[in-house]
Amino acid sequence: DAKTTQPTSMDCAEGRAANLPCNHSTISGNEYVYWYRQIHSQGPQYIIHGLKNNETNEMASLIITEDRKSSTLILPHATLRDTAVYYCIVRPSNTGKLIFGQGTTLQVKP
């Protein structure tokens, strides 16, 4: 499984865009990039996923570089409730398990 590298922590001002980077330089062609977050000790929450193309949904945008070796999760207007640990996960299409790393702790400040 491809490994991912994320910054340990980031701060963001409320109302501003939060850009969370993820490096996955060993990603293979059949591996998807997934983003989840965990608020406090709640169950992880699915955010978005993609293979090659950029993706957008009501929560966030996912920008994947052309060589697929890195990606960025964008929360367009961060709120205090977006404070959480964000996980970038690379998962092959032929396996079900998600391998969680340490993630990025995003602190949104007023």
Place this chain on the structure above:
Amino acid sequence: NAGVMQNPRHLVRRRGQEARLRCSPMKGHSHVYWYRQLPEEGLKFMVYLQKENIIDESGMPKERFSAEFPKEGPSILRIQQVVRGDSAAYFCASSPPRGDGSYEQYFGPGTRLTVT
């Protein structure tokens, strides 16, 4: 559409007792996954099940732990003869199958197991 449901939300067991954790997947989902989060640690995959089948149990401890997902009813994670080291949050997730291999997992609120 109700989300993934887990019960109980909190479970206290004495050493040596059995713990049974239940998970009801989202409607229409036939795939269930169990993860464990030890205190101050990350989430670890345990097992992946489809109806009546264990697909991947590579993360399950070799002894005392078992999981099932019967044709009818919820998925059960069973821990026999619990020890203090089993104290953790256990999360269940479910997903619908997709032909292209792309499917997101939706997580339940978890069961907090405390072994005294």
